[in-house]
Amino acid sequence: MLLGISWAQAQTGHLPEIEVRGPRDASIGTANSASEGAVERESYQSRPKLRPGDIVEAVPGVVATQHSGDGKANQYFLRGFNLDHGTDFAMWVGGMPVNMPTHGHGQGWADLNFLIPELVSGVSYRKGPYFVQNGDFSLAGSASMDYFSALDAPFAELTLGADNYRRLLAAGSRTVDDQTWMAALELQGSDGPWQVPENLRKANAVLRYSQGSQSRGFNVTGMAYKSDWTATDQVPQRLIDAGQLDRYGSLNASDGGNTRRLSLSGQWFDKSPQGQTQASAYAIDYRMDLFSDFTYFLNNPQLGDQFEQADRRRVFGAQASHSRPNTIGGQSGILSFGAQWRGDRIGNVSLYNTQLRQRHDTVRDDKVSQDLFSVYGEQLVQFSDRWRGYLGLRGDLLRYDVLGREPVYGPGNSGNGSDSILTPKAGLVFTVTPEQELYLNAGTGYHSNDVRGATITVDPQSGLPAERVPALVKGRGAEAGWRYSPGEQLSLTTALWMLDLDSELVYLGDAGTTEAGRPSARRGIEATLRWAPSSQWRFELDGALSRARFRGQAPEGGGNHIDNAIETAVSAGVIWTRGPLMATLRLRYMGPRALDTTNTVRSSATTLLNFGSRYAVNKHLTLGLDVFNLAGSQGNDIEYYYASCTAGEVASGACGSGIDDRHIHPMEPRTVRVNARWTF
Template sequence: MAAENKKFKNFLAVSIFFWFLCLTFSASAHKISIRGVVYGKNTNTPLPGATVQLLNTPKISTTDNFGVYIFTDLADGAYELQISYLGYVQSRTTVEVSSITPTKVVTHLEPGNLQLSEVAVSATQDKPLNIISAVDLQMRPLQNSQEILRFIPGLVIAQHAGGGKAEQIFLRGFDIDHGTDMNLTADGMPVNMVSHAHGQGYSDLHFLIPETIQAVDFGKGPYQANKGNFATAGYADFRTRTALDKNSLKLEAGRFDNYRALGMFNVLGPAARQNHQNAYVAAEYLFSNGYFDLPQDLNRFNVLGRYQVIINDKTIINASLSAFRSNWGASGQIPERAVKQGLISRFGAIDSSEGGSTARYNATVSLERMLAHDAVLKNQLYLIKYDFDLYSNFTLFLNDPVNGDEIRQREKRTIYGYQGNLEKEFSLLGKPLRSDIGLGLRYDDVNGSELSRNRNQTFLAPVQKGNINEANAFAYVSETWELSPRLSVNAALRFDQFYFKYQNLLPNDTLATVLKANRHRLSPKLNISYALSPAVQVYLNTGQGFHSNDARVSVQPNARGILPKATGTDLGFTFKPFDRLFMNAALWFLDLEQELVYVGDEGIVEPSGKTRRYGLNFSARYQLTNNLFADADVNLAKPRARHTDAGAYYIPLAPTATSVGGFTYQTPNKFRGSLRYRYVADRPANEDYSLTADGYFLLDAVAAYTVKKLEFKISAENLLNQEWKEAQFETESRLRHETEPVTEINFTPGSPFFIKAGITYSF
């Protein structure tokens, strides 16, 4: 412990020393010629990520969180400035540059129709897929919180225990379960729950109200220095709106007793907006019985309050409070034979007492301040309270022929966190060097993490119960060197230190009362981007990441693979052959030191073997006319276990081919509609591919029409009314009348044809 703490302190010391070294020698190397800020006209809030170009030059810049952009070392004269932001009217203006004082430009962009011509390709765009995500957010109406994840190209989700449980996630040849290999955050707060009662990395996004989502920052692979635990297949950070354009009330109703109400209201008036203050409250209530024979009685309530103020254009304060509660019943995963024998329908249940409840309360505040020489310092604090209670029955009557195998998993958790970073642009050998240094701490205090045997939600016997304390301290240095307007190189190093403690609360147990462990991980990254032309960008991303193991496994004597390493490479290109076509493609490779396999019936996470995955991603967005868009994402993967017996190297449920796409039509402030498909190919359900998880092809549609202050919308899922399986597992189970267990596919059926109508009043 002492040796590892010393390593951590040494790393921090080197980071701080490097920062001050750069500050001393390079702070005044660049002379600012143009300094501008971009705001949205309706909300008077900064527009981060806007593209700013000096036409007829290779220079491109993007706005930061303050909406600020700069151009340095320009010769005196007139320049034409073009500012683009998706969903806003493009702005062009001529500015005069003088060597005496910097030229200051303030721009307020007006909302407008989406135009793909506004998307630029450059070496400074280090996450090209985020451009696609921004396009999708404009083109695809959100239906529910689950669909937020589907905005990430190549990501597939599945629900398998009622509408209140977190979705199963699939990406890049991974069955991520509920989050073992994808880092998920919301407004910088963690979503993944370490050492969770149901499974490592459990990530429930239902606390997000879909209409409050403004952007999704995401990436694939372990290449971002500011993303640590679980960021192997990728990461996603969901960012809520800083302000509302209008107040709104929404009512929705659909098949299967599906009802939803939403209200979003500005709290402050126009005068406050002129002083860069915005505050709003959003609240959502959802009820659904679902399409199962057993009504799931899903109740969900969300409320979010958010406040932002900008002080003297140099300090941004963001604060938010949110609350979420949900309870539901579930039909679980049913054996294929039970349906074939006519014991139940494909929408039936064997154990009618499955279901659960959960709650999450979030509080966060961040302060972002612009320091001297345009350095930016950001600090964020957050506090999360979380409750979870789940009843499941995976194996039916396999272990207990009398009472059945129902289990209860529950916990109460408090998460305390801090993260901060300092960003500054220097000059190295006369070339811009952007430095980002960050550090943080997350501490999870879990009380009463429990696994018990139950019957009809009545306690029978304990299996596991304890308290968990887990801490993750981290620090990173990320340096991006713009060697030319075409070539950019990013090198980074991240350090993570973990501390695990498990207190066993079972009486008369052979396990020690208190067990502890600690580990650390260094993760290097190297990313190179080169613009072959104004229309073609090539990038090479390489790096290492990791996922942590469950504390109950990590504290065991001689435990191995507590922080299994992932090593990945992406070789890709972004291509814009003409204004209205945008494409991205990547060949990728990812090695994992160890898989994590969750054994639900025993409530433990078991280490598995080494794996290797490689594949191809392709995404395209095409604007056929001013109002009609087409898009497609195709994702191929070959996932394999390493060092296994011949023929037993398949990774169960890992997707090998997926695709989504469709057409979207929208006119300014009137009509919008979309027709979309979802496709998942057949894939192995076990290691030797003796069982197959069936694929599916689905069609969904949305149409909306706006008349003055009213919007009428109708949405439909599974237009062809396909019989499909949303979730599938190889499971050894036994029915009540059976004398011997059977291993086969147990599944949760996907939704039949579903239609929903809604009306929104904006004012």
């Protein structure tokens, strides 16, 4: 039984497979917590996706939005966090990490725009710091995705939509004996609803070779992605209210960027009754140039506040793990252990002040090298037919070297060092009946800080002394959960959780400095429902309530609310299938949240309703229709509260030290897309 549990967990982690199927949801007898699982393929493939990153909304409690152009990483929310672009939410695709440490824009940057959703074979997730396999960026949770190794049949799909949206996807595979080649090509362009056309141009390609069987095999995957775009960043609400700016207008038509990602990865596995072994390695070549302007003319009334963030890096990594059955004190168990290494060779991570994308001042220009070495072990024991539990320990060592090349403050902000951390994990499961289980989990985890904050001595903007920050920050979490699953038709889970962080330190890529944060505490409750009363109907409902506060005495004039921390998230979906027709309706609600630490300013709530349908005309042709924002809601994808000044406000003398205001990025209006797929 225990070996079956271990293999089910390995499947959830997406071992490279030849068989065309996805992982089953974690269920009675296999799950070790209430908040881990695998999303059923019918759920994430049927839902309309405005952007590739929307696929992570299939993870219960996750909200993915956008506050800039569609070439930029999504904004993520989960468990009382505004995760920015990925901090504290680790993502993996095809055995490769997506999050970028010491990134030009923000720590943990997780850009999923290279993902091709139609190729995703499975989405597995874990929430909380209770799992030894998960390290950096996984305090709130993690999601792992992989691609099919083989497709049912080759196909070509064309999608057209409003605002000059067009997308072409072609994919196919060929198998001879136990050897399979799979390839896909995606081309996409769009102007979006913005008054300044987005002019998105995107090219994406995947090539995978796989060989083997269900018991032993490997794959090698190459990916190539390139995108450039013009962005409409968030704009002040005061200008919209005064009729001076349209909701979809821009204050800087030269914002935007370009990015490129090339990768080569390999995965190998061996499964036998004596144990299971996995190994993988990857190499990534990545670059990004991002031009943003959030404060307009506040800091530089003559040239404006636009800035460029540049990132050039190569990422190398490898990992291996092994699990095997054993006996502890006469009780059956499974021993699992593994090792991981990731090395980032960042040739250029820089911040420049710009005007119309032309550099006129260098704030930071650094060369960084960092390595993260990790080892872990876990012992799972089946105490009886009704009790099982595990103990685990993970160790991480981070080494880093920062070379500052900006001539004034660069030498003083250079340096090297190391940091290490041990994070124990534990879980206990009680099988109440064959249909329901109770879970208790606890553990410590961590996230890394931008290592430039660990070597900084001088604020590059002001020249004043700056305080260094720890490279690794610990968090502690616990969770009690319940799962009820009387059969494949119904699954219900609930979880009460808590998470405390030693600090909320954030490296500000927009300023080149580290913002000191206080210790924090988060508490919440989550519930999920999956119900398929018949072969035609499937219902899904997720709800999450969170409370996020700073700990300790608030500074004078401040409060203890964590600004922009999500408080309420509800999502619901229904899928109806009858013969060749499939239709789905998806609703997402994100409640109001504090925009400042005193909770004086709160965001508005947003409700988004999407519709999708597919009709198989015959065995070759399938037609589709997606309607995003079906109700035409005028909600906002994101809201911030800070000070800014426009050129007009500077000229009129109304600027002063800045005008505090909401800054919003609106949800896209009702948008229709049609597609046709031809299967060969």
